[in-house]
Amino acid sequence: MEKQSSTPAVNVDQQRRSFLSGSVGLGLVGAGMAAGLVSGSASATTQTKSDRMANYKAEQLERVTQELVPPxxxxxxxxxxxxxxxxxxxxxxxxxxxxxxxxxxxxWVCAFNGSVPGPLIVCHQHDFVELTLVNPASNALAHNIDLHAATGALGGGELTLVSPGQEVTFRFKATKAGTFVYHCAPGGVMIPWHVAMGMHGAIMVLPRDGLKDAEGKPIKYDKAYYIGEADFYVPKDAKGKYKAYDTVMGSMTDVLEVMKTLTPSHVVFNGAVGALTGKGAMTAKVGESVLFIHSQANRDSRPHIIGGHGDYVWPAGSFTDAPQTNLETWMLAGGSACAALYNFRQPGLYAYVNHNLIEAIIKGAAAHIKVDGEWDDNLMVQLKKPSNITTA
Structure with a gap:
């Protein structure tokens, strides 16, 4: 279904003024967030290598283009x-x-680079990220990006607000190491609505010397996957059937009403029920260590590998902190991203789920990992096949 050409585009200048002044305009934009991230200063008397890395200016450094890929x-x-x-x-x-x-x-979704979630961005601590945000003229809404990895008021939100037909480039220094959410936050009710339309992603800022365990020993991974959990709020008609809309603006009023219930119709990984199963399943081999980056921009989640564990887990995302170890399930706070590493010991089909099993099985928050390799009877073995119960 095509968007109607009569759908009005949001005036970005009016939205920016409303965003900063706290006023509400046209029922679409509203109070700006009073938020900011403050970076502490080091008091060390000697300059460490990390200090030197932090002191570089962007103009002194090599520029590289990162090819973003779909999650x-x-x-x-x-x-x-x-x-x-x-x-x-x-x-x-x-x-x-x-x-x-x-x-x-x-x-209806508003998708960074066409995917829900948006692509994972990867850099190292003290790198600069120079981000260009493009809002094509074919769109109907104003958009921006708030990066939780950025240090500064609104996470870059005010500096990146663009209306349809505009693009903007801004730069920030990755001062903190960890996994972080990014999302659209154009002001007022548009913030939760855009997030609930899948407009979020994650950035991983690695320590310059790599991941470490509690004793400072290096932690390496053979491959990594990014799982973006999203909650959708699809309205139903009088007969209980899900409704569809011709335009993104046409869906807004009804979707907002469902959102007010705080009860999602769907909770999914990577944009759809079953997106990471079947042909879309993740893969690994016995002996491989896999890093899973998991984000949820809106609601709490409980990642769990059925048949596996979190060998090393950074549940709050901070790579500066020592990882927790050998977890069965870990808590992911809404509005954040976490990382967990597992070394697969057995072959087979593993389920990676939100261990609110209602959301996993009924609403869609489940994925699969296909693991190839040799079976180890010492870890698990069936001693007796199923048979009929005999009575004395």
Missing amino acids: PMVPKHDQVAKGKPKVVQVKLVVEEKQVELENGTKA
Whole structure:
């Protein structure tokens, strides 16, 4: 279904003024967030290597372009930084479109680079990220990006607000190491609505010397996957059937009413029920260590690998802190991203779920990992096949 050409585009200048002044305009934009991230200063008397890395200016550094890829894949990157920090250039193009969540049920999304979630961005601490945000003229809404990895008021939100037909480039220094959410936050009610339309993603800022355990020993991974959990709020008609809409603006009023119930119709990984199962399943081999980056921009989640564990888990996302170890399930706070590493010991089909099993099984928050390799009877073995019960 095509968008109607009569749909009005939001005036970005009016939205920016409303965003900063706290006024509400046209029922679409509203009070700006009073938020800011403050970076502490080091008091050490001697300059460490980390201090030197932090002191570089962007103009002094090599510029590299990162090729972003659709989740669950992650961009090519070095686990340990090489040389000086870099200016990592990335580009995100907003696409407003309809997607199928499950069996013909459709929802309008605002997708960074066309995917829900948006692509994972990877850099190292003290790198600069230079991000270009493109809002094509074919879109109906104003958009921006708030990066939880950025240090500064609104996470770059005020500096990146663009109306349809505009693009903007801004730069920030990755001062903190960890996994972080990014999302659209154009002001007022548009903030939760855009997030609930899948307009979020994650950035992983690796320590320059790589991941470490509690004793400072290096932790390496053989591959990595990015899982973006999203909650959707699809309205139903009087007969209990999910409704569909011709335009993104046409869906807004009804979707907001469902959102007020705080009860999602769907909770999914990577944009749709079953997106990471079947042909879309993640893969690994026995003996491989896999890093899972998991984000949820809106609601709490409980990642769990059925048949596996979190060998090393950074549940709050901070790579500066020592990882927790040997967890069965870990808590992910809404509005954050976490990382967990597991070394697979047995072959087979593993389920990776939100261990609110209602959301996993009924609403869609489940994925699969296909693991190849040799079975180890010492870890698990069936001693007796199922047979009929005999009575004395």
